[in-house]
Amino acid sequence: MRSSSKSLWIDAFNRLKKNKASMVSLGIIIVLCFIALFARQISPYPFDEQHMDAILQPPSARFWLGTDSLGRDLLSRVIYGARMSMAVGILTAFISLILGTIYGVISGWFGGRVDALLMRALDIITSIPTLVLMILVKVIFDSVQLFENPELRALTSILLALSLVGWVSLARVVRGQVLQVKEMTFVEAARALGASQFWTVIKHVLPNILGPIIVLLSFQIPSNILFESFLSFIGLGLQPPFSSWGVLASEGAKSIRSYPHVIISPGVALFIAMLAFQFLGDGLRDALDPKMKGSV
Amino acid sequence: MPLNSRFWAIIFLSAAFFFSGCTKKKKSYDFDPKNTLFSRLGAEPPSLDWHKSSDTTSAEVIMNMMEGLVEYNLSDPELSLKPALAVKWRAENKAQRWIFTLREGVKWTDGKSFTAQQVVDGWERLLNPATASEYAYFLFGVKNAKAYNSGKIKDFSQVGVHVNSQGELVVDLEAPQSYFPYLLAHHSTYPIRKDVVKKFGDQWTNPRNIQTLGAYRLVKWDHDKAIVLKANKDFYGGEPPIKNVVLHIVKDAQAALNLFDTHKIDILDSLPSVELKHLRKRPEYRTVPLLGIYYFGLNVKKKPTDNVLVRKALSMAIDRKEITDMLGGGQVPMTSWVPKGMFGYMPDKGLKFNVKKARELLDKAGYKDRSRFPTLKLLFNTNEDHQRVAENIQAQLKRNLGINVELGNAEWKVYLSALKSNNTPHIFRMGWIADFPDPDNFLNLMTSYSANNHTNWSNKEFDRLILKAATVTDKKERLRLYGKAQEILVEKEVPVIPIYSYVSTQLVSKRVLGYASNAMGIKKYKEMRLQ
Numbered sequence: 111m112r113s114s115s116k117s118l119w120i121d122a123f124n125r126l127k128k129n130k131a132s133m134v135s136l137g138i139i140i141v142l143c144f145i146a147l148f149a150r151q152i153s154p155y156p157f158d159e160q161h162m163d164a165i166l167q168p169p170s171a172r173f174w175l176g177t178d179s180l181g182r183d184l185l186s187r188v189i190y191g192a193r194m195s196m197a198v199g200i201l202t203a204f205i206s207l208i209l210g211t212i213y214g215v216i217s218g219w220f221g222g223r224v225d226a227l228l229m230r231a232l233d234i235i236t237s238i239p240t241l242v243l244m245i246l247v248k249v250i251f252d253s254v255q256l257f258e259n260p261e262l263r264a265l266t267s268i269l270l271a272l273s274l275v276g277w278v279s280l281a282r283v284v285r286g287q288v289l290q291v292k293e294m295t296f297v298e299a300a301r302a303l304g305a306s307q308f309w310t311v312i313k314h315v316l317p318n319i320l321g322p323i324i325v326l327l328s329f330q331i332p333s334n335i336l337f338e339s340f341l342s343f344i345g346l347g348l349q350p351p352f353s354s355w356g357v358l359a360s361e362g363a364k365s366i367r368s369y370p371h372v373i374i375s376p377g378v379a380l381f382i383a384m385l386a387f388q389f390l391g392d393g394l395r396d397a398l399d400p401k402m403k404g405s406v
Numbered sequence: 407m408p409l410n411s412r413f414w415a416i417i418f419l420s421a422a423f424f425f426s427g428c429t430k431k432k433k434s435y436d437f438d439p440k441n442t443l444f445s446r447l448g449a450e451p452p453s454l455d456w457h458k459s460s461d462t463t464s465a466e467v468i469m470n471m472m473e474g475l476v477e478y479n480l481s482d483p484e485l486s487l488k489p490a491l492a493v494k495w496r497a498e499n500k501a502q503r504w505i506f507t508l509r510e511g512v513k514w515t516d517g518k519s520f521t522a523q524q525v526v527d528g529w530e531r532l533l534n535p536a537t538a539s540e541y542a543y544f545l546f547g548v549k550n551a552k553a554y555n556s557g558k559i560k561d562f563s564q565v566g567v568h569v570n571s572q573g574e575l576v577v578d579l580e581a582p583q584s585y586f587p588y589l590l591a592h593h594s595t596y597p598i599r600k601d602v603v604k605k606f607g608d609q610w611t612n613p614r615n616i617q618t619l620g621a622y623r624l625v626k627w628d629h630d631k632a633i634v635l636k637a638n639k640d641f642y643g644g645e646p647p648i649k650n651v652v653l654h655i656v657k658d659a660q661a662a663l664n665l666f667d668t669h670k671i672d673i674l675d676s677l678p679s680v681e682l683k684h685l686r687k688r689p690e691y692r693t694v695p696l697l698g699i700y701y702f703g704l705n706v707k708k709k710p711t712d713n714v715l716v717r718k719a720l721s722m723a724i725d726r727k728e729i730t731d732m733l734g735g736g737q738v739p740m741t742s743w744v745p746k747g748m749f750g751y752m753p754d755k756g757l758k759f760n761v762k763k764a765r766e767l768l769d770k771a772g773y774k775d776r777s778r779f780p781t782l783k784l785l786f787n788t789n790e791d792h793q794r795v796a797e798n799i800q801a802q803l804k805r806n807l808g809i810n811v812e813l814g815n816a817e818w819k820v821y822l823s824a825l826k827s828n829n830t831p832h833i834f835r836m837g838w839i840a841d842f843p844d845p846d847n848f849l850n851l852m853t854s855y856s857a858n859n860h861t862n863w864s865n866k867e868f869d870r871l872i873l874k875a876a877t878v879t880d881k882k883e884r885l886r887l888y889g890k891a892q893e894i895l896v897e898k899e900v901p902v903i904p905i906y907s908y909v910s911t912q913l914v915s916k917r918v919l920g921y922a923s924n925a926m927g928i929k930k931y932k933e934m935r936l937q
Contacts, residue, residue, distance in 0.1 A: 158801060158804075159801075160798065160801045162728050162731060162732060165732060166680060166683075179679075179680045179794055180732070180794060180797055180798060180801070181732075260810065345788070345815075349812065349813050349814065350793070350796075350797045350800065350813050351797060351800060351801065363660075364659075364660060364678070364680065364790045365660075365678075365680045365681070366660070367660060367663065367664075367681065368680070368681055368683075368684050369680070
């Protein structure tokens, strides 16, 4: 069992390696993660330092990407924005993964009435327009202060809002996969050998549905980043002085008439990250499930 | 359903939506541009009820559809008064009694005649505690008005205003008040049609219900979109040259700028500061000092701003010049309270920028360990320039004092109600533009009985000084009293942090003639013409 599962992953990775676009994207994402982790060390200035003698400067040797309307270095802000945007993307994906998997597994494994009940509840949540739900959750959780760290404090409500919306589709997929896998002979065998339900799920069901979950996650991260940018753009996201790419774009839009450089850099950063995640997601899907190749 | 019919259904429905949108837009604001003035309001007016509104947006609309007993001569830089509903007025008994002779033959928009009693009705409603008007204090100089407003007197006939046998309006004051007629140019003292208010209740300001007697009448109020005014043919001063006025409600300054560039609006003020560098070069650009202050209020009932040492430290830790340089519109940095250009302007007063002293004060307040200082909440009304100022202050306080400030913002209407609630934030942004050119208008703002004082601060000595100064006619003595009052306000107690004295930056289309940019920011469409 162990050796066969190992070769499955190696197989998948070999398939992924052949996909050039995915490999380049993987490289970009690793670089982005690196930038996000070491934002403080990399950026030339602190992200919130205001240079009042250099307001709305075009790109120059002192400020590589220019400055914004408060004289803050845009390069530092974009780098720092990567930290916030990536944090939102990955953390929300992680929270929705946990929520969605638990929900989906319970629903799929127990089936019958439990399944029907849980799935109808899910239908109700799905029927609320995503944006409305997100804004509602955001407003409610705005007063929740779980963390001392100012960065996490600023992120709390947006993380919760995005995760509470994001886990729904994951739960659906997990449930479908569990329904499929639990009929398989190795599950039956494990149960016949006396494994407990919990053990069977952890040890036999979950590893076998990991592929589709990973694929879904790789699509969810960019959509989370995009949603955060969107919320920030309409003023519901991060509050100043924190910056994410969405916040930067929103600030840039205010001075787009005369100073377009302010919106271009976060826009390009967002564009590259989106593209990279999309290509990697595509590649992962093809690699982990060759039969699905080409379908969405 | 077969694909074909579904396809046609979709086409049909979208066409229906599309065209319904088109026709509606056309009907609303498509006036002949030759005799229509297009302007912009920066926000939806909270109320067009002139006893209940307290903001400049509402005032702009109200002042064009109503008239007071007197009005400003806007082409005079000193802002002298000229007759409006009153043709002449005189003071008796050393300015303690004022007598106004009213204009005859003035008609409301429904044809009814204007009478002196309607002025009295207006004042009764303004002072009535049930109206809860923020401007009630305007008439507190009138005999017994304050007592009536606080409910001590129930009978309005005891208040010092009545109509004499010649039909003149006679006002008796508690004490002499040299600037009293100026108050009557303000919308809160306008006459009112009691019958209309009674009949329609809260809905009386609807275009269908409202009765006015100014140069324009309200014909349309599409909330959050536009207000349309039409020339009043029966206006006592003759029908104004501009026949229609369309006031587009555009919150976003950039969008408004685009509208100006495409000739969709003729007058635009409060230009976004980031664009000033370019706009300054244009021939349509105008700038005029305003009698107004931009300040931050502090909630003195909330920890830690309840501590006067903290408030002083905050005020001293903010470099005003850094802010005015950033905005770059010619604003004058200020630590005192009365704006530049007004009697009583004392730039020396107030706490000057001093980081060292500010840090010491904060240490003394018991926050030597800055990590114990709670995060302050700063609220401002949504506007990109207010955001710039707020973000700068956030950075300055972080840099100079090492404390954290969290920013929040809300639309004007929501913002005002948040300030009036019990949950006022630590720091809030406010501005005040003169209602009449006298320092009393600014200092009165912070008295304990002013409804526009959202800081929870009250000081008996301050109240006493302001009440006294209002009655003093000797200029030197008044100046001394206002100096003392400002010391209490911005040096000793510091419930407010003044930032700068306003400047109005405007773009005025060349086709608009006769618009006198003035220090009070008043726009009278009836005095304008179109080329």
